[in-house]
Amino acid sequence: MKKWLLGFFSLFLISNSFAQQTELDVIQRNSEQNELKIFDNRFRIDYQVDEITLLFFRQKGTPAVILVRPDGSKIYATTSLGDMNIEWFDDETYDIIKIKKPMPGPWQAIGKILPDSKLMILSDIELHVDPLPPLLFKGETIKVTGRLTNGGKPIEEGLFRDLVTLNVDFVSTNNKDYLNFGAKPVPIAELLDDGKGYDERPGDGVFTGEFALNFASGEWQPEYEVRTPILRRSLVKDPIIIENTPITFEFSEAGEGEEHHQLTLNVNTEKVQPESLIYQGTIFYPNGETQAFNLEAQDKAVRELTLINYDWGVYEVELTLFGSNVNGREFVAKIDKQEFEIDKPIEAVPEQPAPILPEINQEPELPPEPELDVEQIIIWAVVGNVLIILIGFIVIRVFIQKKPLLGGLMSKLKKNKKGQEEQKVAGSEQKSDSSDEILNLSLPDE
Secondary structure, three states: OHHHHHHHHHHHHHHHHHHHHHHOOEEOOOOOOOEEOOEOOEEEEOOOOOEEEEEEEEOOOOOOOEEEOOOOOEEOOOHHHHOOOEEEEEOOOEEEEEEEOOOOEEEEEEOOEOOOOOEEEOOOEEEEEOOOOOOEEOOEEEEEEEEEEEOOEEOOOHHHHOOOEEEEEEEEOOOOOOOOOOOOOEEEEEEEOOOOOOOOOOOOOEEEEEEEOOOOOEEEEEEEEEEOOOOEEEEEOOOEEEEOOOEEEEEEOOOOOOOEEEEEEEEOOOOEOHHHOEEEEEEEOOOOOEEEEEEOOOOOOEEEEEEEOOOOEEEEEEEEEEEEEOOOOEEEEEEEEEEEEEOOOOOOOOOOOOOOOOOOOOOOOOOOOOOOOHHHHHHHHHHHHHHHHHHHHHHHHHHHOOOOOOHHHHHHHHHHHHHHHHHHHHHHHHHHHHHHHHHHHHOOOO
């Protein structure tokens, strides 16, 4: 009896489990579904699914969900850090979980998941944007809209759009024929679905942004990027040309005695329709005054603007254009501030009469200085060098060698004098002998 009851109970559990499993929506590899209603926070993954990205919305501030595999093992946000097949991002209100090669079978999520929340399967997020106009001007501000799809279907989950950012960058094509050659990428705008600015309604799935083309003109390539905490998609569009502003300026300075300067605005009729242009702006005078102006539309390619002559200084003009280009598209373009400088005049200094100086007795002319004698200079130079050598010899002889200055010379002189005296004595003696011999020869013996 007990065995029969045990078998019946086991059969009931198996059948109940089978019934619950049949109630689960199966996530398949080729399924077109991107949102699933989860029954008791459970879902089933088909064996053919190679990779899946799940999104759960939960109550704000609650812990991250816990995933339970079909075999009963659990996956936590903290323990998934060491798993190469799992990428998990948890925020205050949601969890995004990317799983490679998920275990087939019934899964379960444990956590404070919102009652009306759907299990979103992020398979192929794409951004679809409206094409940009073919003719754009520097200084324009344009509106661009885009829509997100998941697996080719529009994303209707408003909570998902809150965690998506759409950025737009302009990248230079580095075409040498344009001014933006070598320019760095320029971040343009962020597309939002918040009902602010150019966005018409919040949460309608249409992302809107405004582009302020206040950078260098030239050839640029728009690049759109969709970002979620663990997903990133890029969309690159064909290059576009941003033209220079369709007007040029000529400033005519007021002449002497004239009360106004003239600013001429020349319209490029090949780019815009001159009869559609409305000019609105402000003039900043050198004395600090400002003047607002407005020029109504006229069928003229040349317009004149009068500026009050406040003498020298810097005149500045801010200008905004409202009109239509040659393609018929209406535009609004803010022109770079134009500066016109008038130099300060140089004041003429009146000529002063020459002062009358009293007569001064002229001093007698001094005799010209005698010219230098080159021979005397050479003689004095030689004498000076000899004296220097002689003084050096004396210093070395007396103070360094410690010898008498004229000792050897005096002894030599004495020796020479003594030898001369001896020679004189010998000569006199010889002379005496000779004289004696002569005397002896002259006298007889008797």
